[in-house]
Amino acid sequence: MSGDAEHSFDLDLESAINAGKDLTRTHEHDGYKPVITHPQGTEVTALVRDKMERPLFLEDRPSFLAIDSFIDYVNDFKDESSRVFVGEKTIRCYLDYHENAKKPRHHQHFATFCATVSDEWKVWTDHNTDRFTQVDFAEFIEDHAKDFMTPNAQEMLNVATTLQAKKDVEFKGNMKLENGSMEMGYTESVSGVAGGGNIAIPTEFTLALRPFKGLDRYEIKARFRYRIGGGALKIFYKLLETDLVQEKCMEEMAEKVAEKTNLPVHIGEL
Secondary structure (H helix, E strand, O other): OOOOHHHHHHHHHHHHHHHHHHHOEEEOOOOOOEEEHHHHHOOEEEEOOHHOOOOOOOOOOEEOOHHHHHHHHHHHHOHHHEEEEOOOOOEEEEEOOOEOOOOOOOOOOOEEOOOEHHHHHHHHOOOOOOOOOHHHHHHHHHHHHHHEEEEHHHHHHHHHHOEEEEEEEHHHHHEEOOOOOOEEEEEEEEEEHHHHEEOOOOOOOEEEOOOOOOOOOOEEEEEEEEEOOOOOEEEEEOOOOOOHHHHHHHHHHHHHHHHHOOOOOOEEEO
């Protein structure tokens, strides 16, 4: 091919490329994804995200187990429209919440704190009202000694290992004079002593438990009970107001989020 022919071919190729560029264009408008229009307007193709220089908006959805980490992330990405919503065991911040009724946003960037029940809370609530033998309850106390406040673990262990109980039954009868029949009834009572009568048996004890992982311990009251059944002594406990303690814990965390982020906090979930 001669030099003139090669030059002509190059010009034709360049012209064709330029003509194609003129027919295929990228259009961008505020609030919309960029699109490409093809020749004669026969097809419109949205630009895929990985082909764009940067995303139009964030779509991250991280979850946190520590409330302080959640707060740090929110403070890094919040804006004047961000809002927080508090559920039963979650706190979620929509970082791209609507600016107002006429300027909605996608809600694709939000952070969630998930309140995860602590190991000790799960153990104590799972065994709530379970009947223990003296040996089993003593071992349970030893395994969870750090959770006791008052009485302390050693005092509770002394009670559990030395407790002796007896069942008294008192019969009462009433005779009906008109027909000579007898109505019989009875009352049953269980009494106990510990340490040969030298150790006071508590009716309640106090625990220090974390309702959720990563948080402080809260005081939990429990009733101490024992019964005789089938000739054997059984010991159990009944935790008091555990639901209220978890609710209080979530309320305090919501207050902390509001204070540390200066964002509106709503009780409820989207």
